[in-house]
Amino acid sequence: MTKPAAIPDISFRGVSKRYGDVVAVDKVDLDLSKGSFVSLLGPSGCGKTTCLRMMAGFEQPSAGEVFIRGDNVTGVPAYRRPVNMVFQHYALFPHLNVADNVSYGLRQRSPRPPREGIAKAVDEALSMVRLSGYGARRIWELSGGQQQRVALARALINRPAVLLLDEPLAALDRKLRHDMQIELQNLQRNVGITFLLVTHDQEEALSMSDRVCIMKDGRLVQAGTPRELYDEPVNGYVADFVGKSNFFAGTAGQASDGLIKVALVDGMKTAGRASRSTAPPRQGDAVLVSVRPERIRLAAAERDLPNQIAFRAEAKVLNRIFLGEQTEYLVAHDRLGEFMVRSPRQGNQARAFEIGDRVAIGWPPDAALVLIKD
Known part of the structure; x- marks a missing residue:
């Protein structure tokens, strides 16, 4: 009953x-x-x-x-x-x-x-x-x-x-x-x-x-x-209001093995997953790729990034804020613009990066959330 x-x-x-x-x-x-x-x-x-x-x-x-x-x-x-x-x-x-x-x-x-x-x-x-x-x-x-x-x-x-x-x-x-x-x-x-x-x-x-x-x-x-x-x-809106997130505009491509391919600006590509809370984007939809700052990896060179990375590029450190257990970096990419990275105190880098440093950034596929653009 x-x-x-x-x-x-x-x-x-x-x-x-x-x-x-x-x-x-x-x-x-x-x-x-x-x-x-x-x-x-x-x-x-x-x-x-x-x-x-x-x-x-x-x-x-x-x-x-x-x-x-x-x-x-x-x-x-x-x-x-x-x-x-x-x-x-x-x-x-x-x-x-x-x-x-x-x-x-x-x-x-x-x-x-x-x-x-x-x-x-x-x-x-x-x-x-x-x-x-x-x-x-x-x-x-x-x-x-x-x-x-x-x-x-x-x-x-x-x-x-x-x-x-x-x-x-x-x-x-x-x-x-x-x-x-x-x-x-x-x-x-x-x-x-x-x-x-x-x-x-x-x-x-x-x-x-x-x-x-x-x-x-x-x-x-x-x-x-x-x-x-x-x-x-x-x-x-929710991704931005609940916590902090970086957003990269693009166009949804084919979906395969639970991941959606996304074409970013100037031929740059990445892949990410759809939110389980809403319908997934279809191929050709305008989308936003949302990546939380703590999910972006930071390294001195691309060879130092982990193997399982869906996107990797070089950026420049514009600002650094020490938060105790984390360090927050504002970095800039020539085509993607400015975005935020948070690295744990015991992170994967041997040293803290300085303002003006060139660094490698990347994120794994499950860190990128592909959302339909409003």
Whole structure:
């Protein structure tokens, strides 16, 4: 007997949002599985925050339907939805102490829970975010990371079906942001609540999420695991937005043994594979060859490159940036132009290359992804 499919915590069905002539969200279908950590990722103006606000009930769709745990909540106001939201600037009440901020939602309920029950719930919520004993503190006495935890506790105390996070780490410095990424992951696993994070930071989305949804111009372009998006993008936009990539324009040739031949500029040729996330290009299609910087090999001479190379050429080092575990080189080829190479600290070269050096570059066939040009 077939097991019935689990009902998603939130579903969008053909959801659009228009502001006059501007289409902010365009026919989005989306499911958030129970207990998942999902990110909406995209540049400013792509529609991700508008989607978040429609989930919360702060905005209503112009078309389509929103479901929470199978119930159609289209048109239902925010205060009647089983979701809570953590805002980018936390929106804490400066005139209230930590405990009163955290308990605010409970104290607005009708009927209001007993005082002892509220106090116990506050203690449990503060313990979840590792702020036990901070209840009497004033908001201005807390660091940025502590304020963010108070905002999380205030949202989690109501035990929402979904916790919506609107770029909650944007105001933190780099180290604290990294620490809070780990805190959020651990917290989500411990409480088992579905988290939806809106961010424009690709590293944040890839490092924290079970599933990432890439948006562009109000549309959902691709959704998948971080690895799927990085290794199998559907187009150049996703390949460029998720991580860094070099792109070389060409024309698709014949496919053989899982590889597609590509004619580049001025008679130069390479070969690569098609993405498993989309239909492969046909012979004669205009394509982009996407190669991640870390997959390009760098050597002092062509004879020093590995044998299994689909493309090899000579280039000139224009710039070098030391990144600790890697060195990033900007190199230039006479016909292919400028592109980026990242070599590990214990790489295949005996020395670091200097600006102005002539070097050999190459990549194996599986490093090149052949994508249909938009």
